[in-house]
Amino acid sequence: MSDVLVVEHVAKRFGALTALRDVNLRLEQGEVLGLIGDNGAGKSTLIKVICGYHRPDHGRLVVNGQEVVLHSVDHARSLGIDTVYQGLALINELSVYHNMFLNRELRVGPLLNNRAMRKLARAHLEDMGVNIPNVNAEVAKLSGGQRQAVAVARAVYSDARILLLDEPLAAMGAKEGTLILDLIRDLKARGEVSVIIIAHNYAQVLDVCDRVNLLQHGSITFDKPTSEVSLEELTELVVAEYRNRRLRGE
């Protein structure tokens, strides 16, 4: 299978803090890759490097076989990379449908085509099966899970070929979480979209992902197909490091 995305020797520092030391990662066409790691391991930072938000200090990105230097989030979007950020990137003061088309607004001449955006937003949310009664409502009025659904819908229905989902299930109820997982499975079944998904719930990771990567100490230290790894093994992997450190008295 061909890789749609290759990350090679990527490093990113914030002042004195090294968030990513030497990351190597690849994403195959049509694959769902789970990215796990401790809080503060640098998962979100890696996502933000891939989506053009952060410039890496070192290393290179290869998208669809071509090396690219991403200038901006828009640049990454133009290459088919779209993101659900951990912070969701929603504008409280705007309506649901304006948020769903943020920075990708439909227009008639210089004016916003609100009618078309409203209609599409409604259709997409319905298609997703998430209950958001009114697309005209300000996002500020939504619940945490509804807000997350809007952010996920925005990315999923953007025609992206590479989807980066940073904890898209964090605020989701059991039913809505399943909805989103089903959605990801649907995308996978169509085989056009490749996904990197960050989650702290390993059961969900094993459930929906083809492969899992562990980010530790600024690089990927574990890479296996989910078929070859169990929930216990994953948990053990993450906890063992903490246990060892405690044994060494650190």
Add this chain to the structure above:
Amino acid sequence: MTGTLPRQKEAPAQRDRRLLTLLRTGGTVLVRWREASVLIVAIAMAIYFRAANDVFLTYDNLRNIAQATAPAAIVAVGIVLLLVSGEIDLSVGVVAALAPFLVHYAVDLYGIPVIPAFLIAFAIAAFIGFCNGVIVTKFKVPSLVATLGSYYLLLGILLVTSHAYPAEIPSAAKGRIQTIFGAGDWSSLIWCLGVVLVYHVVLTRTRWGLHTISVGGNLIGATEAGIRVNRIKIGNFMMAAMLGALAGILEAFRINSIDPNIGGGTALVFTAISAAVIGGTALAGGSGTVIGALLGALILAELQNGFNLIGISANPFNIILGSAILLSMVANQYLSRLRRTGGG
């Protein structure tokens, strides 16, 4: 209406219900359409001053009110753009005073025709706004401080180059151009309404407006969504400065003198900020209304004019103005809380 017979009771109850629905609809309009409350205050004030003094609603006086409203409202439109994007500009009032001088310098010192001289004045205003924007976005200086600096800098340039003396309107600009740009009875009001209409559409119906709200509402989120946040902010600084220049040129042509005191130092920009705030624009960023700012400017002009007519001196005016700002801020907070909880 307290009939005990059941049959008689029905009609008033129905009427009550209808009245209640009407009131509730009124309340909804008041909460949803936030300019409505400001409009009501403006109208109530006109009724009060008309009752107090017959002169208030005469043609001549209405023109006075219009001419006081227009420059403040034009500057306030720029202030609204900036407040919505989470910034402020204290220097626009001096840009207003500087712009007609730039026209005067270009025409009378360099022999440039009037219309190109206008363009030069607007270009320089835009450049001033650009510098303000760059200082705020690239060098991360809070706009209150940055534009305080440019306020004094520009004031100094204005006073040094003009020797703090008024200049005459360039003779080439007299006649039609002067009439169109401020000297005609209603010319500044027409410009003002045009500006308000255009920017109302910009803020509510265009991508620029949406992104302006986004930048002020959630700067990080807007950046993550790929919005060029610096470009939006710098652009709004530029537009605010150019609107300041327009207000200054209109005012100079109206009073038929290019006066370094146009804008009265900080008076014009403070009036404009007051108008924006009274009109319902929050300083927190992310929301604001251009039409509200126009109504806010109208209220302030009505107050000043009405007090004048009634014979109250300018001194207590400040007490009223201060109270009005405080009151409208409190009302704003209250209304937006109502709006957020879906009241009305």
